[in-house]
Amino acid sequence: MESSENKVQSTKNKAHSGYVALIGRPNAGKSTLLNRVVGQKIAAVSDKPQTTRFRIQGIITKPEGQAVFVDTPGVHQPGYELNRRMMTAVQDALLGVDLVALIRDASVSTGNGDRFVLDLVKRSEKPALLLLNKIDKLEEKSALLPLIDWYRNEYDWREIIPISALKDEMTDVLVASVLRHLPEGEPIFSEDELTDQSLRVLVSEIVREKVLRQSGDEIPYVTAVVTERFEEVREDFARINCVIVVERTSQKKIIIGKGASRLKEIGIAARRDIEALLGHRVHLELFVKVEEDWRNDARLLDEYGLA
Numbered sequence: 452m453e454s455s456e457n458k459v460q461s462t463k464n465k466a467h468s469g470y471v472a473l474i475g476r477p478n479a480g481k482s483t484l485l486n487r488v489v490g491q492k493i494a495a496v497s498d499k500p501q502t503t504r505f506r507i508q509g510i511i512t513k514p515e516g517q518a519v520f521v522d523t524p525g526v527h528q529p530g531y532e533l534n535r536r537m538m539t540a541v542q543d544a545l546l547g548v549d550l551v552a553l554i555r556d557a558s559v560s561t562g563n564g565d566r567f568v569l570d571l572v573k574r575s576e577k578p579a580l581l582l583l584n585k586i587d588k589l590e591e592k593s594a595l596l597p598l599i600d601w602y603r604n605e606y607d608w609r610e611i612i613p614i615s616a617l618k619d620e621m622t623d624v625l626v627a628s629v630l631r632h633l634p635e636g637e638p639i640f641s642e643d644e645l646t647d648q649s650l651r652v653l654v655s656e657i658v659r660e661k662v663l664r665q666s667g668d669e670i671p672y673v674t675a676v677v678t679e680r681f682e683e684v685r686e687d688f689a690r691i692n693c694v695i696v697v698e699r700t701s702q703k704k705i706i707i708g709k710g711a712s713r714l715k716e717i718g719i720a721a722r723r724d725i726e727a728l729l730g731h732r733v734h735l736e737l738f739v740k741v742e743e744d745w746r747n748d749a750r751l752l753d754e755y756g757l758a
């Protein structure tokens with residue numbers, strides 16, 4: 452009797468593991484969700500569209516299994532070589548995962564961009580979850596019903612889950628659902644691994660996020676950040692130099708600001724996050740450099756890690 456009970460138990464508790472892609476339009480909240488579920492800031496977040504430029508993995512390990520969340524750039528029409536590469540990153544992510552999570556800003560009305568994203572998910576023919584994000588912005592939760600109806604007619608979703616990545620609503624339900632829908636299997640990564648990104652890249656992305664947050668509408672698209680020096684001088688102190696690349700001298704002036712005031716603000720905000728990431732003090736130096744048309748320059752894109 453006892454042994455059969457144990458058997459039932461062990462089948463029930465079989466661990467699940469695998470990859471889940473976060474796919475959606477720019478600004479849907481994919482990176483906010485990634486950071487939220489991992490419990491650490493690993494992806495840049497801003498209110499400017501096209502913040503994320505490459506695939507970023509965030510790993511969650513629980514007794515029920517391990518989920519590797521794959522954050523991707525927001526789906527948009529590619530103009531520059533950079534944007535073509537961003538869209539290739541989305542396609543590659545879709546190919547390589549066990550599960551797809553379409554994340555949709557539920558506070559805005561449906562447009563062509565949403566149909567385009569939906570088509571990508573349909574063509575992938577993968578099991579998929581629909582995440583209706585930003586429910587904290589809705590006055591009435593019943594506003595979700597027409598949206599749910601519309602999506603339900605379009606694809607055979609494994610689950611439809613309203614969430615708020617920002618306010619941490621229903622995100623535990625979402626993680627449990629992801630784990631349930633991943634295949635049975637052993638963990639892929641060790642328990643203490645949180646991301647596939649190197650410290651240098653995490654640092655560059657922190658600086659880029661601060662640039663995006665402290666600038667107007669033009670700068671985000673024309674900015675790349677590279678960590679040129681990362682020296683752990685002592686166990687508890689590092690010297691870091693980052694280069695902020697823009698396309699024109701006028702943009703360089705905007706980022707530096709009057710009396711270097713904006714660059715200083717960017718540096719202070721970035722250093723705070725970098726110190727939290729590394730757990731010790733950091734000396735951060737920022738430089739601004741002009742590289743005309745870097746977004747169409749394959750060599751520079753490779754150099755900046757935008758492969």
Ligand SMILES: Nc1nc2c(ncn2[C@@H]2O[C@H](COP(=O)(O)OP(=O)(O)OP(=O)(O)O)[C@@H](O)[C@H]2O)c(=O)[nH]1
Nearest residue numbers: 477478479480481482483497501502503525616617
């Ligand atoms: N109110 C509210 N805002 C949110 C929520 N999730 C994300 N946001 C905000 O939406 C904006 C975009 O968030 P991101 O996480 O950068 O969006 P993304 O989908 O990664 O965007 P791209 O990388 O550009 O594709 C930021 O200002 C977030 O703070 C949410 O649940 N509620």
Ligand SMILES: [Mg+2]
Nearest residue numbers: 481482502503
């Ligand atoms: Mg993003």
